[in-house]
Amino acid sequence: MSFYDYKQQYKNIDFEKFAKTVCAEQIKTILNKDEISEFDFLALLSPAALDFIEPMAQKAADIALKHFGKAIVLFAPLYASNFCINNCAYCGFSTRNDIERKILNLDEVEENAKIVSGFGIRHILLLTGESAVKTSMDYLKSCVKILKRYFDAVDIEIYPLTEDGYKELGEAGVEGLTVFQETYNEDLYKILHTKGAKANYRFRLETCERAGRAGYRNLNIGALLGLDDFSRELFFTGIHAKFLQKNFPSSDIGVSFPRIRKAEGGYQPRTVIADSNLVQAIAAIRLFVHRIGITISTRENNDLRRNLIGLGITKMSAASNTQVGGYAKKGNTKGQFEISDSASVKEVKDMIYQKNYQPVLKDWMQMNGR
Amino acid sequence: MSKDILKIAGLELESRILIGSGKFSNNALIPKIIEASGAQTITVAVRRFDFDNPNENILSYITKGINIMPNTSGARNSQEAVTIARLAREALKTDLIKIEIINDNKYLLPDNYETARACETLAKDGFKVFPYMNADLPSARDMQNAGAAAIMPLGAPIGTNKGLQTKAMIKILIEEIDLPIIVDAGLGKPSDACQSMEMGCAAIMANTAISSSENPILMAEAFKDAVNAGRKGFLAKLGTISNKAQASSPLTNFLRN
Numbered sequence: 177m178s179f180y181d182y183k184q185q186y187k188n189i190d191f192e193k194f195a196k197t198v199c200a201e202q203i204k205t206i207l208n209k210d211e212i213s214e215f216d217f218l219a220l221l222s223p224a225a226l227d228f229i230e231p232m233a234q235k236a237a238d239i240a241l242k243h244f245g246k247a248i249v250l251f252a253p254l255y256a257s258n259f260c261i262n263n264c265a266y267c268g269f270s271t272r273n274d275i276e277r278k279i280l281n282l283d284e285v286e287e288n289a290k291i292v293s294g295f296g297i298r299h300i301l302l303l304t305g306e307s308a309v310k311t312s313m314d315y316l317k318s319c320v321k322i323l324k325r326y327f328d329a330v331d332i333e334i335y336p337l338t339e340d341g342y343k344e345l346g347e348a349g350v351e352g353l354t355v356f357q358e359t360y361n362e363d364l365y366k367i368l369h370t371k372g373a374k375a376n377y378r379f380r381l382e383t384c385e386r387a388g389r390a391g392y393r394n395l396n397i398g399a400l401l402g403l404d405d406f407s408r409e410l411f412f413t414g415i416h417a418k419f420l421q422k423n424f425p426s427s428d429i430g431v432s433f434p435r436i437r438k439a440e441g442g443y444q445p446r447t448v449i450a451d452s453n454l455v456q457a458i459a460a461i462r463l464f465v466h467r468i469g470i471t472i473s474t475r476e477n478n479d480l481r482r483n484l485i486g487l488g489i490t491k492m493s494a495a496s497n498t499q500v501g502g503y504a505k506k507g508n509t510k511g512q513f514e515i516s517d518s519a520s521v522k523e524v525k526d527m528i529y530q531k532n533y534q535p536v537l538k539d540w541m542q543m544n545g546r
Numbered sequence: 547m548s549k550d551i552l553k554i555a556g557l558e559l560e561s562r563i564l565i566g567s568g569k570f571s572n573n574a575l576i577p578k579i580i581e582a583s584g585a586q587t588i589t590v591a592v593r594r595f596d597f598d599n600p601n602e603n604i605l606s607y608i609t610k611g612i613n614i615m616p617n618t619s620g621a622r623n624s625q626e627a628v629t630i631a632r633l634a635r636e637a638l639k640t641d642l643i644k645i646e647i648i649n650d651n652k653y654l655l656p657d658n659y660e661t662a663r664a665c666e667t668l669a670k671d672g673f674k675v676f677p678y679m680n681a682d683l684p685s686a687r688d689m690q691n692a693g694a695a696a697i698m699p700l701g702a703p704i705g706t707n708k709g710l711q712t713k714a715m716i717k718i719l720i721e722e723i724d725l726p727i728i729v730d731a732g733l734g735k736p737s738d739a740c741q742s743m744e745m746g747c748a749a750i751m752a753n754t755a756i757s758s759s760e761n762p763i764l765m766a767e768a769f770k771d772a773v774n775a776g777r778k779g780f781l782a783k784l785g786t787i788s789n790k791a792q793a794s795s796p797l798t799n800f801l802r803n
Contacts, residue, residue: 241758242705245569296599393622425650426622467652525602532571538596540620543629 178385179419180378183360183412189218191408198222207231212463217414220460221407226452233455233487236462240488243467246533249491250524251299252292253333253473255500256280256319260305262372264358266400266436266443269305271371278500279310286322291503293326295495295521298538300327301354306335306373313337313344320348329540331394335373336383342390351540352394353387355380356434359403360412368403384416388424395420395427396471401457402436402445410457414464421465430469430491433457437475437516451480458487477516478527485531494524550781552748554726555642555674555695557613561586562743563773564615564728565766566753568594573607575762580609583766588612589644589751591619592634605638615676617644623657624664631668643668644676644698654704658685662692669693678730681715686723697723698751700731701742705754707734710741720746736765736772743776744784 198219206216207228219225220232257279260269268275280288292300300323304311316334323330331352332345342353357380359365365377374380384395397416399409413431421429433454436445458470471491472484481492496517497503519527525535552559565585567576580588588608595616596603608614616634621627624647631643645668647660661677662685668675674695679685681699689697699716702708709732710716719727726748733739739750752769759765 241569242707242754245754245757246571247569296602298596298598393620421652425652426648428651467654529572534570534572535602536594536596537599537602539593541593541595541630541633543626543633 178382179416180381182419183415186214186412186415189411191218191405191411194218195222195224195407198224200224200227203228206463207235214411214415214418214464217460217464218407218411220463221410221456225460226456229452229455229459232459232463236459237486237488239462239466240470240490244469244488244490247536247539248485248489248528248533249299249536249539250297250494250521251301251329251331251491252295252297252493252521253301253303253496253498254285254288254292254323255303255498255502256285257304257307257311258500259307259310260372262306262374263370264374265368266358266403266445279315280319280501282318282322284501284504285319286326288501288503289323289326292495296537297494297521298327299329299331299540301331301333301493302350303333304335308335308373311335313341316345317348320345320350324349324542328538328542331396336380337386339386339389342387342392346390346392351392352396353384353392354396354398354430354432355383355387356398356400356432357381357412357416358400360399360409360416361404364404384420385423388420388427393427394430394469395424396430396432396469398432398434400434400436401449401454402447404446406447406449406453406457410460414461417461417465417468421468428469429465430471431461432471432473434473434475454480455484455487458484458489462488474517474519478519481517482527482531485528485533492524492528494519494521550777552726554748555676557587559586559613559749560584561770561773562749562777563739563769564589564730564749564751565756566751567591567604567608568619569753569757570762571757573602573604576604576607577609578763579756579766580612582763582770583752583756584770585766586611586613587615589615589617589753592616592630592637593620595634595637597637613642614638614640615642615644616640617646617678618664619646619648621645621647621664622649623647624660624667627660627664628667628671631664631673632671635673641672641674642676643673644678646678656680656700658682658688661685662688665689665694666692676728681712681719683715683718683722686719690723690725694725696726696728696748698728698730701729701738702732702734704731706732707755707758708732709734709738713741713745716742716747717745736768739769740772740776740779743773744779746780749773 258269263271333354469490473493474496528535561584564587618627618630649657678698702711728749729742730751
C-alpha cells in the first residue's frame with residue numbers, strides 16, 4: 177500500500193475539533209509513555225501541549241541523545257539551476273517570477289564544488305528547480321560525478337523522478353533524497369500547484385517510496401510550514417515518517433521543518449509558525465518516531481539555530497548560498513528564498529562546540545567502484 | 547594471582563572493556579574516557595574518518611598505543627561491510643574489524659545472516675573479525691566456523707541502556723561457543739557490565755551508557771570498576787544461590803539408615 181492510500185484512513189479527522197478536546201491531564205499521561213500513538217502525537221501538536229513545552233523538549237532531547245549522541249552532521253546546499261516549469265505561489269523560482277534564470281555549466285559546478293569543499297564540508301545537497309529539459313538526467317548524472325570527486329555524500333533535492341531515474345542517479349553516486357510535500361492537504365496543494373509536473377499531488381507524495389525502492393539510504397521529508405494548519409501538516413509529516421520507516425527499514429528517515437521565508441513573488445503565508453510551534457514540532461515528532469533525523473537549515477536565524485541544538489537536531493546546513501552558483505559569484509541571481517543564518521562553517525562549528533555538541537563534517541564514505 | 551590477560555586476535559589485553567567513540571560532545575573527551583575506563587581498545591566508525599578536518603577527526607584524539615578497531619557502521623549487507631573493512635585497512639593498516647551490518651534503522655538490530663557471510667570473506671582475507679550480532683546460537687556457530695575472533699552479542703537494542711535483556715541467550719553462547727564473548731550494545735549501568743562479567747563474558751563494550759551520562763568520565767571509571775569486580779567474581783567462582791533454606795526434614799535420610 178502506498179502512503180497515498182494509507183493516509184486515507186485519517187481523512188475524516190476534524191483537526192480543529194480534536195485540538196479543543198485536548199487537556200493538560202492528557203498531555204501529562206502522554207509524557208509518561210515510552211511509545212505514543214498517532215493520536216497522542218496529534219495531542220502533542222495541540223495548543224494545550226504548549227504549556228508542557230519544557231518537559232516535552234527534555235524528553236525529546238533525552239531520546240535523541242540515546243539514539244544519536246551529541247553529534248551534529250553539517251552539510252551545504254549547491255544550487256545548480258533555477259529553471260522551473262512550476263508556478264508554486266511561495267517560491268522564488270516560480271514561473272510567475274520574472275527573474276534571471278541560470279544553469280551552471282559543468283565547469284561552474286566544479287568551481288562551486290571546489291569552494292564548498294574548501295570550507296571543510298563533506299556532505300553536499302544538490303538542488304535544482306523542476307525542468308527535465310534544462311536539468312536532464314544526463315546533466316544531473318554529470319553533476320553528481322563531479323560532486324563525488326569533492327564530497328563523501330551527495331544527496332539531491334530536485335524534481336521527483338521515477339524509480340528508474342533514482343536508480344540511475346544512485347548508480348552515479350547519489351544516496352539520499354530530500355523532497356518536501358509542501359502541503360499534505362490535497363485540496364490546498366491543487367490550488368497552490370496548478371501547472372507543471374508538480375500539479376500531480378500523488379506522484380510527489382510517493383516520491384520517497386520510489387527512492388526507497390531504488391535503495392536510497394536517506395529519505396528526508398517535510399511540509400512547508402505556513403501553507404496550512406500547523407497541527408494537520410505536522411501530523412501527516414509524522415505519519416509519513418513512520419510509514420517510510422516501517423516500509424523502508426534500511427533507509428534513514430529524516431525530517432525538516434522549513435518555515436516559509438520571504439522569497440521573490442511576495443507570498444503571504446496563511447499561518448505564521450511561531451518559534452514555540454517549531455520547538456513543539458521538533459519535540460513531538462521525536463517522541464512519536466524516536467529514531468528520526470532532524471535537519472535545521474539556514475532558513476532559521478543563527479540565534480534560534482543555536483537554541484535548537486540541544487533539542488535533538490541531527491543535521492544542520494552551514495555557509496549556505498541559495499543562489500545558483502552563488503559560492504563562486506556572489507549576488508548574480510535571486511535565491512530560492514532568503515537565508516537567515518549566513519555564518520561560516522567555522523562559526524557554525526564553534527557555535528555547536530559552545531553548546532557542548534560536536535560538529536561532524538564527515539559521516540559517510542565513498543564506496544563506489546570498490 | 548597471576549595477571550589476568552585477555553588474549554584475543556593477537557592482542558594481549560589487561561583491560562576487558564572496549565569503548566565506542568561516536569556519541570561524545572567533544573572528541574577531546576576521548577583521551578579522558580580512555581584513561582578513566584582503562585580501555586585499551588576503542589571502536590571508530592570508518593564513515594567518521596575525516597582526514598580533511600583534523601579537528602573533527604576522531605582519529606586525531608586517540609591516545610597512542612590504544613588499539614583502534616574500525617567498525618563497518620552504515621553497511622547494509624555483507625558486500626558493503628567487506629568494502630568498508632578494506633577501506634579501514636587501507637587507511638589504518640590494521641586487520642582488526644568490527645562488523646556491523648544493519649538493515650533495520652529503527653531498532654538498529656544486526657543482520658546475522660549477512661554478518662556471518664561477511665565474517666567468512668573477511669577472515670579468509672586475513673582480517674581479525676569481531677561480529678556484532680543478535681544473541682543467537684546457530685548464528686554464533688556460523689560466525690565461529692567462518693573464522694571470527696570473538697562474538698559480540700547485543701545485550702539490548704543499541705542506545706537503549708536497557709541492560710542485559712538477552713541474558714539467557716548470552717549464557718548459552720558462553721557455554722557453547724569457544725570464542726571470547728563480548729557483550730555489546732544496551733548495557734546501561736555499571737551493574738549490567740558487572741553482571742555480564744560475572745556470567746563469564748570475556749569483555750564488554752560500552753558507548754551510550756558513558757556518552758549519555760551527565761559525567762562521562764566518572765561513568766567510564768564506574769564501568770572500569772564494575773568490569774573488574776565482575777571479572778574477579780567470575781574468577782573466584784560464584785557460590786551457588788539457593789532459593790530455599792536447607793530443609794529441616796530431609797526427604798532422603800532413610801537411605802542412610
